[in-house]
Amino acid sequence: MLSIKNLHASVEGEEILKGINLEIKAGEVHAIMGPNGSGKSTLSQVLAGNETFEVTQGEISLNGENLLDLETEERAREGIFLAFQYPVEIPGVSNLQFLRTAVNAMRTHRGETEMNAAEFMKLAKEVSKQVDLDPAFLKRGVNEGFSGGEKKRNEILQALLLQPKLAILDETDSGLDIDALQVVSKGVNALRAEDRAILMVTHYQRLLNHIVPDHVHVLAGGRIVKSGGRELALELEERGYGWLGVKDEEATPSAAS
Amino acid sequence: MATTDKEVNELIKREYEHGFVTDIEADTFEPGLNEDVIARLSAIKKEPEWMLEWRLKAYRRWLEMDEPDWAHVGYPKIDYNSISHYSAPKRKEDMPQSLDEVDPELLKTYEKLGIPLHEREKLAGVAVDAVFDSVSVATTFKEPLAKAGVIFCSISEAIQDYPELVKKYLGSVVPAGDNFFAGLNSAVFSDGTFVYVPKGVRCPMELSTYFRINAANTGQFERTLIIAEDSSYVSYLEGCTAPMRDENQLHAAVVELVALDDAQIKYSTVQNWYPGDENGKGGIFNFVTKRGAAIGKNSKISWTQVETGSAVTWKYPSCVLRGDNSVGEFYSVALTNNFQQADTGTKMIHLGKNTSSTIISKGISAGKSSNAYRGLVKFGPGAEGARNYTQCDSLLIGDRCGAHTFPYIESKNKSAIVEHEATTSKVSDEQMFLCRQRGIDPEQAVSMIVNGFCKEVFKELPMEFAVEAGKLLEVSLEGSVG
Numbered sequence: 001m002l003s004i005k006n007l008h009a010s011v012e013g014e015e016i017l018k019g020i021n022l023e024i025k026a027g028e029v030h031a032i033m034g035p036n037g038s039g040k041s042t043l044s045q046v047l048a049g050n051e052t053f054e055v056t057q058g059e060i061s062l063n064g065e066n067l068l069d070l071e072t073e074e075r076a077r078e079g080i081f082l083a084f085q086y087p088v089e090i091p092g093v094s095n096l097q098f099l100r101t102a103v104n105a106m107r108t109h110r111g112e113t114e115m116n117a118a119e120f121m122k123l124a125k126e127v128s129k130q131v132d133l134d135p136a137f138l139k140r141g142v143n144e145g146f147s148g149g150e151k152k153r154n155e156i157l158q159a160l161l162l163q164p165k166l167a168i169l170d171e172t173d174s175g176l177d178i179d180a181l182q183v184v185s186k187g188v189n190a191l192r193a194e195d196r197a198i199l200m201v202t203h204y205q206r207l208l209n210h211i212v213p214d215h216v217h218v219l220a221g222g223r224i225v226k227s228g229g230r231e232l233a234l235e236l237e238e239r240g241y242g243w244l245g246v247k248d249e250e251a252t253p254s255a256a257s
Numbered sequence: 258m259a260t261t262d263k264e265v266n267e268l269i270k271r272e273y274e275h276g277f278v279t280d281i282e283a284d285t286f287e288p289g290l291n292e293d294v295i296a297r298l299s300a301i302k303k304e305p306e307w308m309l310e311w312r313l314k315a316y317r318r319w320l321e322m323d324e325p326d327w328a329h330v331g332y333p334k335i336d337y338n339s340i341s342h343y344s345a346p347k348r349k350e351d352m353p354q355s356l357d358e359v360d361p362e363l364l365k366t367y368e369k370l371g372i373p374l375h376e377r378e379k380l381a382g383v384a385v386d387a388v389f390d391s392v393s394v395a396t397t398f399k400e401p402l403a404k405a406g407v408i409f410c411s412i413s414e415a416i417q418d419y420p421e422l423v424k425k426y427l428g429s430v431v432p433a434g435d436n437f438f439a440g441l442n443s444a445v446f447s448d449g450t451f452v453y454v455p456k457g458v459r460c461p462m463e464l465s466t467y468f469r470i471n472a473a474n475t476g477q478f479e480r481t482l483i484i485a486e487d488s489s490y491v492s493y494l495e496g497c498t499a500p501m502r503d504e505n506q507l508h509a510a511v512v513e514l515v516a517l518d519d520a521q522i523k524y525s526t527v528q529n530w531y532p533g534d535e536n537g538k539g540g541i542f543n544f545v546t547k548r549g550a551a552i553g554k555n556s557k558i559s560w561t562q563v564e565t566g567s568a569v570t571w572k573y574p575s576c577v578l579r580g581d582n583s584v585g586e587f588y589s590v591a592l593t594n595n596f597q598q599a600d601t602g603t604k605m606i607h608l609g610k611n612t613s614s615t616i617i618s619k620g621i622s623a624g625k626s627s628n629a630y631r632g633l634v635k636f637g638p639g640a641e642g643a644r645n646y647t648q649c650d651s652l653l654i655g656d657r658c659g660a661h662t663f664p665y666i667e668s669k670n671k672s673a674i675v676e677h678e679a680t681t682s683k684v685s686d687e688q689m690f691l692c693r694q695r696g697i698d699p700e701q702a703v704s705m706i707v708n709g710f711c712k713e714v715f716k717e718l719p720m721e722f723a724v725e726a727g728k729l730l731e732v733s734l735e736g737s738v739g
């Protein structure tokens with residue numbers, strides 16, 4: 001489904017991604033782990049087409065289609081979804097209106113009719129129950145005054161509504177209390193499907209008890225330095241990143257969040 | 258070369274001849290302003306002697322006034338002797354005969370705004386058969402209004418039919434000597450709207466210039482007078498969201514509202530005059546004086562405006578809160594794009610006891626435009642317990658535009674309370690990326706973010722108007738992202 005070949009990307013002239021290779025098949029769940037500042041969010045943003053980052057080399061394709069030729073919104077309509085590490089607020093725009101606009105943009109792209117306000121309200125209420133978010137949040141401004149955990153649940157709500165082909169979840173588990181972690185994991189597991197791939201960035205192997213990945217990769221210094229199965233996460237938990245030959249300054253360029 | 262020159266000369270000559278012809282028909286006056294021009298204007302309109310005197314007095318005052326230069330706008334000096342101060346509505350044969358003859362750009366905009374087909378013709382100035390209009394209009398609003406005793410007519414008709422009311426109130430809120438543009442308007446106002454709501458009457462419907470078909474062509478010096486007697490209520494909508502093209506560059510309107518005891522006037526405007534092209538060429542200069550006098554106790558005047566048009570806007574709908582416990586409100590969205598300049602805001606003059614006012618101003622600047630809020634809140638010595646709340650928010654799209662806020666507060670009463678909040682924000686790259694990541698077009702994203710920013714003002718507009726206003730912002734913002 002997703003194929004990344006020798007991907008290099010830089011920001012303000014500084015190279016962050018230094019040759020990423022990754023193949024993800026439909027139905028698979030991949031976890032990406034790695035030290036702070038190693039480029040995990042950068043990879044997620046580059047996949048979604050954030051123009052802040054310049055792709056200097058390499059290829060990305062989704063089901064054979066070259067993603068680098070597509071604008072952000074076109075990639076989204078092809079089924080790329082990114083749950084943000086730091087979801088941004090849009091004051092005054094109701095969550096409901098935002099979500100309906102998004103869902104209808106996708107539907108229009110697929111040649112389907114748009115959903116009217118009543119139909120969508122019904123759907124949105126059902127899905128918000130799934131992520132244990134009070135429907136009152138639908139009426140509030142997008143992420144406006146949401147707590148950290150509420151923002152994360154709102155991201156999963158969006159993934160469930162938009163039903164993407166590839167869901168990239170950037171630290172959707174961080175900042176969650178124990179109950180919220182359960183709820184979010186349940187949401188992610190609900191996303192798992194034969195025809196869908198999930199790429200999740202996480203720092204905690206704890207999450208992987210709830211969502212069992214097919215593959216685990218370690219990203220360090222802009223490269224994937226190690227790949228393995230579920231057990232790799234456990235090993236990392238025990239031994240840290242040092243044994244992988246990741247240099248110290250690469251491993252901890254900034255304090256852990 | 259020679260032939261071309263000759264052709265050009267021919268053309269110039271023909272225009273000149275044309276000018277003579279129209280002069281004889283009194284369709285359009287030759288450029289220039291003097292007492293003779295005013296007398297002829299008044300005569301064509303068959304005005305009574307007192308009206309002519311009123312105009313001439315205004316003209317003499319105007320001659321001694323200077324054009325204001327304090328607004329945060331720049332525009333070429335206007336030569337008042339080079340513009341014609343009266344032109345009758347176009348004759349039918351000069352109008353486009355069908356939509357095929359209308360500027361396709363204009364039609365595209367109508368379509369985007371979702372304006373029904375039969376209305377597009379009217380708006381584009383197509384020579385439609387007036388019979389259909391006047392019949393439907395008469396039945397939809399003339400009858401219920403007449404039953405309620407509400408007078409809703411052109412100001413020219415009011416001068417003929419209700420001279421006592423006009424004499425009593427015309428210029429009572431905005432005197433001819435108030436400011437340069439109001440003075441000019443008083444001397445040469447062409448036409449406009451007159452509304453009178455009798456005691457205890459709640460006007461049975463929203464009044465709109467849109468209903469009054471010929472009001473669409475009131476010309477460049479429009480005059481509006483609305484009087485609400487004791488315990489009456491009226492909501493008035495001015496303008497429409499369809500873009501208005503006009504050959505006249507200068508528009509100087511005057512609007513006067515009078516609210517007596519316990520009366521309420523709600524005045525909503527959507528201003529969408531031609532703003533000029535994306536290079537800043539052309540466009541209307543809109544210099545308007547709008548003021549409401551809340552004379553009676555417990556009276557209330559609300560202004561709601563959505564301003565997206567004009568090259569240069571200079572406009573401060575104001576409230577004079579004279580009656581005890583009277584209330585003034587100002588809700589405004591002003592959007593500027595490309596090279597547009599807007600200097601707009603309000604004045605709340607608190608004179609009576611326990612008067613209160615609310616100001617919510619939302620300024621949006623895109624392109625290379627400049628958007629200024631200018632507000633004055635003034636408390637007279639008698640304004641015991643008066644209070645004002647002002648909230649002024651600016652939103653910037655891109656980094657070549659500007660927003661400015663000029664709040665002035667003058668207080669002669671120690672018990673008065675003022676609260677002021679101001680914010681400036683930008684449509685951020687992160688917000689845009691979030692919207693686009695969810696599959697939303699950049700242009701739709703901007704318009705959604707801007708609509709969210711304006712929510713507090715839009716909810717003051719009558720429902721369907723609010724929907725139209727939202728669409729209007731979307732169209733006005735076109736090309737602001739790139």
Ligand SMILES: Nc1ncnc2c1ncn2[C@@H]1O[C@H](COP(=O)(O)OP(=O)(O)OP(=O)(O)O)[C@@H](O)[C@H]1O
Binds near residue numbers: 034085
């Ligand atoms: N817009 C930007 N401008 C400058 N530098 C940037 C920008 N975005 C990312 N970087 C830099 O790129 C490097 C990788 O950042 P990235 O956010 O991808 O790390 P991460 O692996 O997601 O870290 P964390 O685990 O802390 O979330 C960091 O050194 C960061 O400072």
Ligand SMILES: [Mg+2]
Binds near residue numbers: 171
């Ligand atoms: Mg990150």
